[in-house]
Amino acid sequence: MVVAVLSLQGAVIEHIQMLDKLGVETFEIRKKSDLDKHFDGLIIPGGESTVQGKLLHELDIYDTLKEKIENGLPVFGTCAGLLLLAKSIDNDNKTHLATMDITAMRNAYGRQLGSFYTNSSFDDKGEIPMTFIRAPYISSVGDNVKVLATVDGKIVGARQGNQLVTAFHPELNDDLTVHKYFVDIIKENM
Numbered sequence: 001m002v003v004a005v006l007s008l009q010g011a012v013i014e015h016i017q018m019l020d021k022l023g024v025e026t027f028e029i030r031k032k033s034d035l036d037k038h039f040d041g042l043i044i045p046g047g048e049s050t051v052q053g054k055l056l057h058e059l060d061i062y063d064t065l066k067e068k069i070e071n072g073l074p075v076f077g078t079c080a081g082l083l084l085l086a087k088s089i090d091n092d093n094k095t096h097l098a099t100m101d102i103t104a105m106r107n108a109y110g111r112q113l114g115s116f117y118t119n120s121s122f123d124d125k126g127e128i129p130m131t132f133i134r135a136p137y138i139s140s141v142g143d144n145v146k147v148l149a150t151v152d153g154k155i156v157g158a159r160q161g162n163q164l165v166t167a168f169h170p171e172l173n174d175d176l177t178v179h180k181y182f183v184d185i186i187k188e189n190m
């Protein structure tokens, strides 16, 4: 199994380290020709969604990536990655890959403006640590989206078929639950 990490901007290395711990081979997508390599799954990291979205177009990788995801490539978006996948964003008139049937609210989670940390349950896997950094939350989901995690009544984790998103950053804690969950999605698809 090979997992690519979109490496245009943001928290890339932490995801690679998590996948290393799970014994999964990785490489970084930095330019169009990297998309020619074989990969079974893709991680879109946290960072700034507007910057990443712009770079997808500037580097001419937007169309290929969108097509791969629409054709079933397993993808895991954290934070800005969630915003890149969202079909709609309440407080931004720009969307990006727009492949997942969720509406997101940017820079909006809870009362905290900056970062915060909490524990909450993730699907049927028990409580896990969750680190939020200027995070979005999911304000609504389509019928075929499964809610995996909520914090203070807001949706912070969800899955729609091959697409997994978290508003928090599982790569910033030692807990491997969410990355394992993603690897299981890839296995289902292989």
Ligand SMILES: NC(=O)CC[C@H](N)C(=O)O
Residues within 6 Å of the ligand: 045, 046, 047, 048, 049, 050, 078, 079, 080, 081, 083, 106, 107, 133, 134, 135, 136
């Ligand atoms: N940690 C993050 O990825 C923050 C997301 C960022 N606030 C955005 O709107 O893109």
